[in-house]
Amino acid sequence: MDPFQHMHEWKNNLDQFFGGNFWDDFEHIIKPPIPAVNIYELDNELVVYVNLPGIKDRKQVKVFVDSNVLELKGSLFPVQTSGKLIKQEILQGDFSRQIDLPFPVRQDRINASLKQGMMTIHLHRLIQEQKKKNAIEIDEFEE
Structure with a gap:
């Protein structure tokens, strides 16, 4: 239902x-979007807290990061499946959520942990080497 x-x-x-x-x-x-998240920005790091009620096994949720997008996929399970449902406020079922991050993050420094239905994800800012300015050649047109 x-x-x-x-x-x-x-x-x-x-x-x-x-x-x-x-x-x-x-x-x-x-x-409201599920799962609920809080994101905190430190100097060069992001800490993302993801509320995953009922998730006890890390294999029940997938986390993907692509530059400055965090994607979460999984399924939240119902509290109880027997009996007639009278009122439902606890969201459940499959979810897929993409979250825009404030800056690109490193692919090699991502840590995630799960404890009692709360996932904590640590992401580190991608600091690119300063690029040299490239001079652009200007074509001269004859009139």
């Missing part, structure tokens, strides 16, 4: 009425 099923239908109707993806800018208000 998807508690947001009626909301998805309503969103699709608004998109059809207004054209395009009208509701995309407001979707985070209706359905």
Whole structure:
């Protein structure tokens, strides 16, 4: 049972009425992104805390980093699956989330740990060597 099923239908109707993806800018208000994250920036480091309730095994979640994008994939499990669901506020199910980072990070210095449903990811800023200025040759055109 998807508690947001009626909301998805309503969103699709608004998109059809207004054209395009009208509701995309407001979707985070209706359905918060999962998993929830906090990101802290230190001098040349980012520390990302990821709330993963019910995740006990690190194999249940995948973490990918590409330059300045962090991607999280996995599945949050229901608290209890038996009985009739009366109210659902704890988000569950498959998730895939991409998070833009404030700067590119090194691929060789990424550490992640999982403890009691909280993942901590340490990322380090990619500091590129200062590049030399390249002089651009200007073509001369005859009039």
